[in-house]
Amino acid sequence: MNDYEYHLYEEAKSGRMSRQQLLVRATMMGVSLPALTAILAACGSSSSSSSGGGGGSSSAGAVKRGGTGVFGITSPAQDVDPITMFNTGSIMTTQLAADYLVFPDANYVMQPRLATKWQPGAKPDEWTFTIRQGVLWQDGSPFTVDDVVASFDRITDPKVGSAALSAFAGVLSNGNIEKVDDQTVMFHLDRPYGDFPTLVSSFNYNSVILPKDYKEGTFTKGGIGTGPFILKTFSADQGASYVKNPKYWGGPTLPYLDAVQIKYFADTPPIVLAIQGGSIDVFPQVPYQGSQALFSDANIHVSETPSSEYRTLQMRVDQDPWKQKEVRQALAYSLDRPGLVQGLLGGKAELGNDHAFAPIYPGSPTSAEVPQRAQDIAKAKQLLQTAGMTSVNVTLTTEQFLEIPQYAQYVKQMAAPAGFNITLDVQPQTKFYGTGANQPWLQANFGITDWGARGVAGQTIDPAYLCSSVPKPDLSNAGAWNSAHWCDPQFDTLVKQFEGEADEQKRKTLAVQAATIQNEEVPDVIAYWINELRATRTNVHGLAVGPTFHLDAREMWKA
Amino acid sequence: MGRYILKRLGLSLITLVIVSFTVFAAAEVLPGDVARTVLGPYASQQQVDQLNHKLGTDQPLVKRYLTWAGDFIKGDWGTSPILNVPVRPLVLDRLKNSLILAGFALLLIVPISVLLGVLAALNYGGAADRIITITGLSFVALPEFVVGTFVIVIFAVHLGWFPVSSSVPDANPVDIFQQLLLPSIPLMFVLFGYISRMARVGTVESLRSNYTRTAVLKGLPQRQVVGRHVLRNSLLPTITVVSVQVGYLVGGLVVVETLFSYPGIGQLILNAAVSHDLPVLEPAVLMIAIIYLVANFIADVLVAVLNPRVRLAT
Numbered sequence: 001m002n003d004y005e006y007h008l009y010e011e012a013k014s015g016r017m018s019r020q021q022l023l024v025r026a027t028m029m030g031v032s033l034p035a036l037t038a039i040l041a042a043c044g045s046s047s048s049s050s051s052g053g054g055g056g057s058s059s060a061g062a063v064k065r066g067g068t069g070v071f072g073i074t075s076p077a078q079d080v081d082p083i084t085m086f087n088t089g090s091i092m093t094t095q096l097a098a099d100y101l102v103f104p105d106a107n108y109v110m111q112p113r114l115a116t117k118w119q120p121g122a123k124p125d126e127w128t129f130t131i132r133q134g135v136l137w138q139d140g141s142p143f144t145v146d147d148v149v150a151s152f153d154r155i156t157d158p159k160v161g162s163a164a165l166s167a168f169a170g171v172l173s174n175g176n177i178e179k180v181d182d183q184t185v186m187f188h189l190d191r192p193y194g195d196f197p198t199l200v201s202s203f204n205y206n207s208v209i210l211p212k213d214y215k216e217g218t219f220t221k222g223g224i225g226t227g228p229f230i231l232k233t234f235s236a237d238q239g240a241s242y243v244k245n246p247k248y249w250g251g252p253t254l255p256y257l258d259a260v261q262i263k264y265f266a267d268t269p270p271i272v273l274a275i276q277g278g279s280i281d282v283f284p285q286v287p288y289q290g291s292q293a294l295f296s297d298a299n300i301h302v303s304e305t306p307s308s309e310y311r312t313l314q315m316r317v318d319q320d321p322w323k324q325k326e327v328r329q330a331l332a333y334s335l336d337r338p339g340l341v342q343g344l345l346g347g348k349a350e351l352g353n354d355h356a357f358a359p360i361y362p363g364s365p366t367s368a369e370v371p372q373r374a375q376d377i378a379k380a381k382q383l384l385q386t387a388g389m390t391s392v393n394v395t396l397t398t399e400q401f402l403e404i405p406q407y408a409q410y411v412k413q414m415a416a417p418a419g420f421n422i423t424l425d426v427q428p429q430t431k432f433y434g435t436g437a438n439q440p441w442l443q444a445n446f447g448i449t450d451w452g453a454r455g456v457a458g459q460t461i462d463p464a465y466l467c468s469s470v471p472k473p474d475l476s477n478a479g480a481w482n483s484a485h486w487c488d489p490q491f492d493t494l495v496k497q498f499e500g501e502a503d504e505q506k507r508k509t510l511a512v513q514a515a516t517i518q519n520e521e522v523p524d525v526i527a528y529w530i531n532e533l534r535a536t537r538t539n540v541h542g543l544a545v546g547p548t549f550h551l552d553a554r555e556m557w558k559a
Numbered sequence: 560m561g562r563y564i565l566k567r568l569g570l571s572l573i574t575l576v577i578v579s580f581t582v583f584a585a586a587e588v589l590p591g592d593v594a595r596t597v598l599g600p601y602a603s604q605q606q607v608d609q610l611n612h613k614l615g616t617d618q619p620l621v622k623r624y625l626t627w628a629g630d631f632i633k634g635d636w637g638t639s640p641i642l643n644v645p646v647r648p649l650v651l652d653r654l655k656n657s658l659i660l661a662g663f664a665l666l667l668i669v670p671i672s673v674l675l676g677v678l679a680a681l682n683y684g685g686a687a688d689r690i691i692t693i694t695g696l697s698f699v700a701l702p703e704f705v706v707g708t709f710v711i712v713i714f715a716v717h718l719g720w721f722p723v724s725s726s727v728p729d730a731n732p733v734d735i736f737q738q739l740l741l742p743s744i745p746l747m748f749v750l751f752g753y754i755s756r757m758a759r760v761g762t763v764e765s766l767r768s769n770y771t772r773t774a775v776l777k778g779l780p781q782r783q784v785v786g787r788h789v790l791r792n793s794l795l796p797t798i799t800v801v802s803v804q805v806g807y808l809v810g811g812l813v814v815v816e817t818l819f820s821y822p823g824i825g826q827l828i829l830n831a832a833v834s835h836d837l838p839v840l841e842p843a844v845l846m847i848a849i850i851y852l853v854a855n856f857i858a859d860v861l862v863a864v865l866n867p868r869v870r871l872a873t
Contacts, residue, residue, distance in 0.1 A: 077830050079643035161606045217643055236642045237830055238822055263724065266817045266826065269708065270724070274820070277716045277723030430833065435595045436604055476604065 004502055005035040011504050012042035019043050020107055021362035025504060027110040028197055028456075030119035063542070067558045068259040071551065072271040072280035075237050075264035081219050082208040083155060086163045088285055089264060091205045092551040093240050096260055097138075098208045098225035101129055101148070102201040106305045106546035108360060108455060110197050114148070114209050114226065118197055124500060125192040129185050129200070135249040137211055138223045138230050145179050150212035152177040152187070152200075160216075164206035166463055166479030167199055192500030194507075195456035202550045203455030228255035228554040239263040248554075256542065256557040275300060281540050281558065285548040286533035288345045289403045294535050295346075303545035304348055307532040308358035308460065309453040311407060313525035314484040316445050321392045328522040330383040334418040336375040340410055341528050344403040348533065352526035355515035356465060357457045359529060363508045364457070365515040373519070380418035391419040397444035398425070399432035404448050407527075411448075422446075442471045442483050449483055453532065453547050457511070458499045465523065466492050486523030560863065567859050571852040578848040579631075579841070583624045586837050593640055593835050614640055616837070631842060641836040650824070650843045654809070654850075656727050657816075657823035661808035663735065664743040668750045669801060675751075676758025676797070677790065683763055691755060699752030706745040707818040714741060724820035742819040746812070750804055757800045761793030768792070795862050802858030803851075810847030 001009065008026055011017045017025070022043060026036050076089030082098060085091055101115035115129040135143040155162040156174040176188040189196065200207050210224065218224065220234040228250065229242035240262045244255055263280055265271045268290040274280045276297055286294065286302065294300050315322035315331065322328055332354055341349045350359050353372050357364035384390065398408050405426050412422040432440050441449045454460045463469050467487035469480045491514055498510040532548040542555040594610035611617045615626075630637065636646040679691040715723040721741045728738040765771055766789060774784045813825040824843055831840035 075830075077834055078641040159606075220643070236644075237826065263820065265820055266830075270818055270820055273708070273711050273716060273818075274723045277711070277719070279723045436607075 001035050001038070004029055005031050005039065007503060009035075009039045009042055012039045015043070017043075017362065017504060023109045024107065024362045028195060029502065030117055030197070032117070063256055063557050064559055065256050065557065066258045068261055069257045069282065069540070069553055069556050069558060070261045070263060070280045071282045071284055071553075072263050072265055072274050073284060074268075074271075075266055078236055079217065079220055080234070080236070081217055082210060083160060083162045083206060083216055085206065088549050091202075091549060092284060093231075093234070093262060094205075094208055094219065094225075095202065095227070095551045096229045096240075096242055096262070096553055097227045097231045098210070099227050100200065100202050100207060100209065101131075102197050103552060104198075104201055104203060104455060104547060104550070106544055108547070110201060114143070115200075120194070120196070120502070123192050124194045124196065124502060125189045127187045127189070127196045128180070129187070131183055131185060132249060133183065135226050136247045138225055138227075138245055138247065140247065141211075143209075143226055144212075145182055145185050147212045148185050148209055149177050149179050150214075151209045152207070154210075154214075155206050162206045164204055166481075167204040167459065169479055170462065170468070171196070171199065191496065193458070194499060194502055195458055198455035198459060201455060203453075203459065203547075205549075229260050237264055237266075250554060255554040257553065260553055275535055275537065278537065281537045282543060282556075283535040284551055286535050287402045288348055288530075288533065289406075291533070291535070292346070299538055300535050301538050301540075302533055302535045304531045304533055305546040305548075306350055306360045307453040307530060307547060308360055308455075308457075309530040309532060310352060310358070310451050310526055310528065311404065312447075312449045312451060312464070312483060313407075313411065313527065314444075314447050314449065315522070315524065316485050317521075317523055318485045319445050321387075321389065321394065322446070324387040325521055326383040326387040327389065327392065329520075330380040330387070330418055331415055331420060332373055332522050332525045333376045333380040333383065334415040334420065335411065335525060335527055336414055337373075337527050339375075339414075340407065343410060344407055345528070345530060348531040349528040350531070352528045353515075353519060354522050354524070354526050355518040356461050356526065357511050357515050358460075361457050363504060363511055365508075365512045369512045370515045370519050375414070377417050380415075384419050389419070391421060393421045393423075394446045395423045395425050395444075396446050396448065397427065397432070397440055398448040399429045399441070399450070400426055401429050401450055404450060408448055437474050437476075439475055442475060442481065444483075447483065452549060458495065461495050461514075462499075465518065466495065468492075482523075484523035486521065488517060488521060491517045491521075563863055564860060567856055571856055574852060575845075575848060579628060579845050580624060582841055582844045582848075583627070584620065586832075586835075586840055593837065610640075627841065631845070636842050637838045639831075639836050639839045641831075641834045642839070646838050646842060650827070650839065650846060653822060653824040653827045653843070654846050656821065657809045657812065657825065658850075659727060660739055660742060660812070660821060660823060661746075661805065663739045664746040664750070664808060665801070665805070667743060668747045669754060671747075672751050672754035673758045673794070673797060676755035677762050677785070677793070679755065679759045680762030680766060680793075681785070683766070688759075692759070695752035695755045698748040701748055703745040703749065703814045704818060706748050707742070707815055710741050710744050711818070727822065742815050742821055745815055746808060750808075753800055753804065754797060757797040758794065761796050762789055765789040765793040791865060795866055798858050798861050798865075802854040805854035806847060806851035809850045810844075 008022060008031065012022055019040060022039055026039060073092050074089050076087055076093060080090040080093045082094045085094060099114045101113060102110045103113045105111055114132050116132050118127060118129045120127050131145050131148055137143055153174060154160055155164040156168055156172055158165065171189055171193050172187060173190055178186045178188065180186050222231040226249065228245055228248045230245045232241050232243055234240045242260045244258050248254060268287055271283050272291050272293055275283045294302050315328050317323065337351050341347055351372060353370055355370060396408050396411060398404055408424050408426060412424060415422060427440065434440055441447060451460060463479055463481045465482060465486060467489060469482040470485050470487055471477060471480045471482065494510050494514040498507055498514060501507045501510060532546050534545050534548050536543060539559040540556065541559060542557050544552050593614055593616050594607040615623060638645050675691050679688040682688045711723055715721045721737060725738045725742050728735040771784060771788055774788045810825055812823055813829045816823040816826040828840060828843045831843060
């Protein structure tokens with residue numbers, strides 16, 4: 001056992017970390033299987049049941065091979081390229097055919113894929129990944145370490161403009177990926193980053209491993225990747241079809257299905273009808289609003305998993321009336337969070353506490369460590385008085401997306417008794433995100449923005465809450481998404497220490513300190529963390545239940 | 560007659576030029592730009608500007624229009640920067656799909672609507688008239704997505720008689736009915752009200768006319784009175800209404816195409832507008848305009864054939 005493994009063993013023995021938290025942290029830090037077994041034994045379980053769990057109905061029985069699995073997803077509405085993709089339709093289309101070095105399961109436990117093992121250096125500013133041997137590209141040529149180096153050189157190159165740049169900002173720079181030997185690649189980071197495997201997993205979805213001579217814009221011609229299925233046909237607004245990859249490295253066992261098909265839809269209602277009517281088998285990412293019919297359908301199983309997907313209710317701390325933190329706190333105290341969770345998401349969410357450490361991440365502060373904020377109108381009024389105000393007139397700018405317009409309505413109603421007169425400005429999503437120097441979501445005085453699930457707290461905090469992420473007036477610093485324009489140097493220091501720290505107790509202490517500052521300063525209200533939903537016909541088995549914007553069908557089969 | 564046709568053709572061409580320029584200019588005011596959509600929100604402004612330059616979207620409007628119009632006529636419709644496929648086969652394929660759906664819906668609904676409209680007129684003020692008129696009005700008032708969802712839930716989800724998502728049928732008549740009947744029903748609801756009402760009004764007017772009275776008084780059987788004298792005159796406005804609806808049926812089916820995931824041109828146009836895919840948007844809208852013009856042209860000629868007063872008046 002190395003130092004870190006022994007440290008985890010101690011944590012397990014003392015009962016300070018749950019089995020689930022141990023698994024997430026151990027796989028993140030590349031703990032070896034024998035050590036992991038010992039650690040889990042210390043907390044009273046074995047490592048054999050560590051997977052993220054299959055979906056579909058629970059009584060799976062013997063695997064049945066063959067057949068075609070059909071997925072219904074929102075159309076990417078454009079050609080798909082793994083390097084620049086940024087919407088769910090494109091990501092899922094890619095993931096059926098291509099691989100990552102590591103892949104998360106539904107509990108955010110990192111699973112080996114094209115990397116068989118990984119470990120940080122003495123400090124986590126160097127990471128070594130061992131690459132799987134004997135893997136073939138779908139055209140039959142051998143997969144090598146050179147392909148891995150080329151893939152990361154490509155997406156860290158500012159000239160290429162990959163969406164991965166924002167995730168790698170300040171962590172991994174172009175040219176710092178080194179081929180050590182034919183089996184090993186080393187990442188030299190800009191600073192210690194203990195969660196680095198997340199950034200080479202599908203949580204940083206552009207970090208797909210592609211051939212070293214890959215040409216941008218050719219992915220949908222088909223036959224590119226090392227994944228379980230070979231892309232055969234693609235039409236950006238109709239769908240894609242795939243056949244089993246006979247050369248798959250997980251074979252001959254995997255994949256179970258002979259073929260998979262994706263059908264693209266423009267909107268949620270047709271997908272709901274399609275799975276009810278049986279023309280698709282899986283609706284991988286189900287929004288609660290508009291999908292209620294699925295919950296009572298006997299032919300459909302809807303799985304529910306906690307996630308780090310959330311909404312910011314951001315207040316520009318550099319503009320009136322939000323400059324004084326009492327005004328921001330007043331708004332935070334005026335919201336009935338359990339009421340929001342019930343009214344907007346049918347109870348399918350966890351309560352938020354105005355800090356970005358989602359409950360799903362190991363070591364996130366509990367409500368015992370940072371007390372849960374609850375509705376208190378009297379306190380909200382008193383806070384406004386302290387700030388020298390009795391009423392506040394503001395415009396809440398937001399987007400037409402899922403439950404967000406209703407959320408805005410609730411905020412307007414709930415905050416009124418405290419003295420907030422809120423006017424709503426709900427814009428189409430494309431207008432709200434805008435382009436160039438006009439991006440209302442980064443500029444509005446008061447707004448609500450949707451944030452997808454991330455693998456670790458740093459993936460959200462770095463672009464959204466650090467001083468370096470405050471957008472410039474002309475929004476020229478791409479990837480700077482601190483929409484509240486909040487900057488607290490002490491918070492920055494704590495977060496960077498947290499990201500570079502391996503000791504679990506120190507991480508916990510740093511997280512509590514950072515979360516306390518964020519909760520006190522309230523740059524944005526974080527009212528809830530959404531539970532992700534995935535719907536399958538009841539004859540579908542073996543499909544991981546989440547994270548729901550990832551699609552891994554290699555173990556899926558149909559009864 | 561020849562002069563009449565020539566004049567109509569000339570007007571159609573002028574309309575086409577105006578439409579094409581309007582589409583081109585209107586696309587300018589769409590939010591966002593092509594390069595940003597292609598490169599995604601994370602690309603730098605410099606990369607976006609470079610791609611816009613490469614695509615020529617930073618050129619003056621008139622210059623771009625002239626180049627584009629020339630290429631369009633030559634059949635070179637370019638490649639979609641968003642979808643990364645040649646535009647001409649894409650647009651023509653979707654247009655063909657929409658024409659198939661529209662043709663099917665028209666074949667079913669026009670005879671039924673005309674028949675019931677005439678029947679209502681013949682029973683003017685009676686029970687049949689009231690039932691047909693009220694039904695028609697109620698159908699028109701129901702939005703397409705309501706009717707569409709309703710028929711999918713009943714006939715596809717619960718009864719399982721039809722597929723939930725419709726694809727383009729092959730030549731097999733069973734497959735044609737299987738794939739197209741459900742998406743046609745919301746369209747029929749919309750069209751039935753219009754067409755049957757026009758047929759009814761036209762027939763009522765003809766029935767009250769002097770020539771019909773004369774025909775009846777001279778002792779012609781009712782079938783001949785209706786067939787030879789009434790219908791020939793009463794259907795003129797109906798033909799015009801049907802021709803206008805052809806354009807709607809081909810290009811305006813966004814809701815039905817989305818609901819049934821049918822790969823038609825309406826959905827293509829909507830997506831192209833949202834993603835600022837001008838190379839697809841412009842020819843696709845132009846094709847709809849051409850369909851409108853052709854349908855109107857045929858209607859004008861038909862009306863002229865049926866009613867000599869029209870062609871003599873020009």
